[in-house]
Amino acid sequence: MESEFYRLKRLPPYVFAEVNAMKARARAAAEDIIDLGMGNPDQPTPQHIVDKLVEAARNPRAHRYSMSRGIPGLRKALAGYYERRFNVDLDPESECIVTLGSKEGLANLASAITSPGDILLVPNPSYPIHPYGFIIAGGSVRHVPVQPDADFLTALKRAVKHSVPKPVALVLNYPSNPTALIADLDFYGQVVDFCRFHGIYILSDLAYAEIYFDIAPPPSILEIPGAKDVAIEFTSMSKTYNMPGWRIGFAAGNKTLIHALSRIKSYLDYGAFTPIQVAASAALNGPQDCVEEIRKLYKDRRDVLIEGLDAAGWAVPSPPATMFAWAPIPPAFAHLGSLEFSKLLLHEAKVAVAPGIGFGEHGDGHVRIALVENRHRTRQAVRNIKQFLGSQDKILADAEKRKAVGA
Incomplete structure (x- = not known):
């Protein structure tokens, strides 16, 4: 059939x-x-991370179901990373969640916040899950430019003015896959101000935050004052620590969106294998050479x-x-x-x-x-x-x- x-x-x-x-x-x-x-x-994957995985996997208790929102130690490690790297203070309990890679987190959040007919703003070109996570969830995507400049902001204003209903969320991805474009704090600040005024959520994909060359370290949108009122940010272990097959990532920021993601994940998974989460904690807390x-x-x-x-x-x-x-x-x-x-x-x-x-x-x-x-x-x-x-x-x-x- x-x-x-x-x-x-x-x-x-x-x-x-x-x-x-x-x-x-x-x-x-x-x-x-x-x-x-x-x-x-x-x-x-760096050897000390693999060694921690092996050590944790030898504990029979670690083979039981884990936690869909991530073990406390890993959420604390993520908060510590944001404090060191971006000078951003996060509550591990209400503003952090562990995902099965950033792709899963983005897709499940799209499912949690999208109703049929909702409009989402997504740059074009962009990583496929950015638009199609929402399309799978029943939403409609309106494209905006990918270049983080004045034209982007003009297009953003035009998209909001001519969209019925009003857009639910905006996706950002800098450093960008596939274009490798980067954004600065001035750009983020303008976008945050605009989205706070219009009540639009921001989903920022920061998976390539640590893969940069000959430039200052790329910023986080959560560095902008008031960003957590509307923004959630996704990061990943895949590229930073050569851990793509481990499927471990994070979301941090807006409490409402973190809660929505946590709730839908509680129906869909039991979290990553606990030894993987323990090893990921060792990666974030350990030597960064x-x-x-x-x-x-x-x-x-x-x-x-x-x-x-x-x-x-x-x-x-x-x-x-x-x-x-x-x-x-x-x-x-x-x-x-x-x-x-x-x-x-x-x-x-x-x-x-x-x-x-x-x-x-x-x-x-x-x-x-x-x-x-x-x-x-x-x-x-x-x-x-x-x-x-x-x-x-x-x-x-x-x-x-x-x-x-x-x-």
């Missing part, structure tokens, strides 16, 4: 699926694909990639933060769009990237390149891309022939 389920009908085809299928076929044919598509850290090493690793890879692409004839802005480069499609290939360009790059250069259209229609002129391969593999990718660009006329002509035959 086939059925079109309501929530699935609201989701477009997963645009990354075509590239993923091509990767799978190429690997099955024993082709060497350099995968710079998914932001999946390739380095191991590993974070600096991770930051240096991504900076080194960034420099190899950007300098290499520039020498190959592909001018890509150097990202000031995150583990991604947001690369404009080379002019000769711009007419193809990001999906077809990504497929062509994979087919001809054996390099996989993420098509920008997967992050929203305004991302279609770009591809996202993840810094997830070592220097040697990154240089190999650059060499392949240089050869690809050097043969662009032939490659485009052959692509047009294949398209004509297929038609």
Whole structure:
């Protein structure tokens, strides 16, 4: 029996699926694909964090159900991180919650606060869960620009003026995935003032707070006086400590939103495995030299990639933060769009990237390149891309022939 389920009908085809299928076929044919598509850290979790996990897992009592909102020690560790890093005071009991990664937290909060027909404001392009968490929950998304500047604020005012009903919430994500843009406190202050005046919640995704290069550490929106009246912020262990598969993250800030998330999570999960939470506490409370090493690793890879692409004839802005480069499609290939360009790059250069259209229609002129391969593999990718660009006329002509035959 086939059925079109309501929530699935609201989701477009997963645009990354075509590239993923091509990767799978190429690997099955024993082709060497350099995968710079998914932001999946390739380095191991620091040893002292793994050791704490093992130690905690040896305690039989730790194998029982945990707490859906997180063990007290981990919520206190999160509050301590915010105090050290941002000079923000948080109540671990009412202003902090542990999530199964920031993605789960965002999706479950969207489910908790969204009614059918509600309007949510989300930048475009953005990480897919930012709009689709609300769409799955029955809401309607109105897009605003991603650049944190005066145009954003103008668009925000216009969106509120012309939205019926009034928007429920605004999503922010700086440092941004996929664009790597960063925001400053002046921008955050203006947004907080606007949203407090209009009674709009702010959901800030700060997953890349510790992956930054050659700039001051990115701020938290909770540093703005009065921000906790409207704002909740999501952070994650995945990138900061190379812990993506551990699925551990946090939300902090507005008590009403924390309570809403806590309540809905109490119906859906029993929290992360307790030893994982104990290890996460050790990560936040312990030595932070590993974070600096991770930051240096991504900076080194960034420099190899950007300098290499520039020498190959592909001018890509150097990202000031995150583990991604947001690369404009080379002019000769711009007419193809990001999906077809990504497929062509994979087919001809054996390099996989993420098509920008997967992050929203305004991302279609770009591809996202993840810094997830070592220097040697990154240089190999650059060499392949240089050869690809050097043969662009032939490659485009052959692509047009294949398209004509297929038609």
